[in-house]
Amino acid sequence: MRGHISRRTVLGALASALGTAALADAPLTSLRPRARPSGAAAAATDIAPIPPEARATLEQIVADARLEGTVSIAVADTSGRIIEGQAQDTALPPASVTKSLTALYALETVGPEHRFVTRLIATGPVTDGRLDGDIALVGGGDPTLETDHLFSLAAELKAAGIREVTGRFLVYGGALPYEDEIDEGQLDHLGYNPAVSGLNLNYNRVHFEWARTGSSYRVTLDARSATYRPEVTIAEMRVADRSLPVYTYAAAGDLDQWTVARGALGDGGSRWLPVRRPALYCGDVFRTFARSHGIVLPAAEQVATEPTGSEVARHSSGRLQDVIRDMLRYSTNLTAEVVGLTATASTGNTPPDIPTSAAAMNLWLEDRFGVEAGFVDHSGLGDASRISAAQMVGILTSPGVMERLMPVLKEHDLKDAEGAPIANYPATVHAKTGTLNFVSALAGFIRTAEGADVAFAIFCGDLDAREAAKASGDEIPAGSRYYNGRARNMQQRLLQRWGLIYTG
Secondary structure: OOOOOOOOHHHHHHHHHHHHHHOOOOOOEEOOOOOOOOHHHHHHOOOOOOOOOHHOOOHHHHHHOOOOOOOEEEEOOOOOEEEEOOOOEEOOOHHHHHHHHHHHHHHHHHOOOOOOOEEEEOOOOOOOOEEOOOEEEEOOOOOOOOHHHHHHHHHHHOOOOOOOOOOOOEEOOOOOOEEEEOOOOOOOOOOOOOOOOOOOOOHHHEEEEEEOOOOOOEEEEEEOOOOOOEEOOOOEEEEEOOOOOOEEEEEEOOOEEEEHHHOOOEEEEEEEEEEHHHHHHHHHHHHHHHHHHOOOOOOOEEEEOOOOOEEEEEEOOOOHHHHHHHHHOOHHHHHHHHHHHHHHHOOOOOOOOOOHHHHHHHHHHHHHHOOOOOOOOOOOOOOEEEEEEEHHHHHHHOOOOOHHHHHOOOOOEEEOOOOOOOOOOEEEEEEEEEEEEEEEEEEEEEEEOOOOEEEEEEEEOHHHHHHHHHHHHHOOOOOHHHHHHHHHHHHHHHHHHHHHHHHO
């Protein structure tokens, strides 16, 4: 689209003084603002001249941010030519920007129309409503399976005429490799670091809620959805008389055992906790719903071999393209790992674990784009992953990539110095963000005010501070919000600069 720049408030957003600690590396190349009409000429064209304070160079913007550590920046035209950059060949953790490459990997190997299927299988004949055999809940990896979907499957089981099951209740999650958590370096209680398997539910999280009742607390663990709140038996919570640590976790066979510090609870609250036995979690919830439909099942038994028999019910996810769009919008780590594992499995080599699948994605990136990246997972949760800004924009500007990713990338708001979205800004940005403590990343596409398309990547990381923070054991370590806020402000200034001054 062609720009119409008539609001000094829009241009003035480029002049916001943001940032904290200068970096010594100078840009390899630097754009210069194009000449603008002034005086009568500006009035005639209704285009305000760029004010002097808005003409900061990339080097000045990075220096203003005063970020410790390293910043790797690149912006390239559609041919892949880098038109501005700094330390663009330095590889850093991309955090959740990884998900955009996982999306590309899956869309090109699996295809946008793929759907994940969860099935109910009867292993024996049904006579007068009695199934003489086992009933099996068989997962196909669906990362979007929710409590409401299990209710519907239970209703379909009843509609199929089954009132009694003489055999076992089986759950199978072997369509994808099982991992008890995505990244072992994260704290145990973080809901965004759950287990992964071929049978998942509610992003493999359980809802923990507490309320003070006199001198004690009432605690519940449930698989809540917008409609239902079935309590679960695969996890238990005990309130412990201490102040720290806030949570402890232990695996006791098939049971997730949690404790929480009484001193941290206050009067009440809630949060999502990760589930470490997702297939049994699904079985627990499905069994509750089957019972509500008059079908009594034994406790779920997890099996390693996929059960065979007659399909009596199924649930299909949305199209992979839609699943990926939501993954990028909400940055769901479970979805990213499932999508990446599914992409690797589609090549005929079912991976045994997430690192092996990530290595397969690295080989795919090298074969497809000539980029030697170093990803350790598909979500970006692991901070050992590495890619440089130059490598990232090299991928984004490769033939067909923009057309593939633009429909699934979220539009990224451009904001003023107070953090409010700028209305009618003459440039648009579609991008994926990434955040870890002391790591901030952003990459995607800009349609500039002059109608040109560019790709960009901004990776920031103070890895020494991150390592120290990990050792502290704090969920939000001191200084991390300050660092990430400075990085985001710098990103805003760079995006607005590029959106206004690059003509193509």
